[in-house]
Amino acid sequence: MLHALFLISSLHAGAEVLALPTQGDQGNVVDTKNKLTRLSDGEIQLRMQQLPGWTTDGKSLFHTRTFEDFVAAVEFVNSLVDPAETLAHHPDITINYNQVSLEVTTHDAGGLTELDFELATIVSQL
Numbered sequence: 001m002l003h004a005l006f007l008i009s010s011l012h013a014g015a016e017v018l019a020l021p022t023q024g025d026q027g028n029v030v031d032t033k034n035k036l037t038r039l040s041d042g043e044i045q046l047r048m049q050q051l052p053g054w055t056t057d058g059k060s061l062f063h064t065r066t067f068e069d070f071v072a073a074v075e076f077v078n079s080l081v082d083p084a085e086t087l088a089h090h091p092d093i094t095i096n097y098n099q100v101s102l103e104v105t106t107h108d109a110g111g112l113t114e115l116d117f118e119l120a121t122i123v124s125q126l
């Protein structure tokens with residue numbers, strides 16, 4: 001418990017926390033309280049290791065998919081609607097014929113948050 005409190009205050013102070021909170025009480029507390037808090041560079045690096053097919057500039061996540069044709073590209077875009085609405089978090093989308101490019105960031109926080117990685121992880125499974 002003391003450890004969890006220390007972790008939370010570290011995050012608020014903007015310190016880099018290299019431990020990835022994924023499970024247990026500590027992780028749940030941090031995830032709930034910090035979903036819209038910008039992640040540090042160290043936290044972003046750790047999460048990128050779990051996100052193949054995506055790149056980052058430290059402010060956004062980027063992902064591009066190529067499809068058979070325009071119709072398939074639009075169908076993929078349509079499949080993004082439900083997860084985006086469920087999370088109340090929406091990717092910026094560019095369609096170039098059969099290619100769909102996504103940019104995910106938390107505009108409200110001015111950078112990357114846990115929510116961006118949640119959305120990206122769901123998109124990766126589509």
Ligand SMILES: C[C@H](O)[C@H](O)[C@H]1CNC2=NC(N)=NC(=O)C2=N1
Nearest residue numbers: 088089090091105106107108109
């Ligand atoms: C009020 C509403 O939930 C917010 O404006 C949401 C909507 N969707 C969003 N999507 C993304 N990508 N970033 C946001 O900051 C964001 N904000």
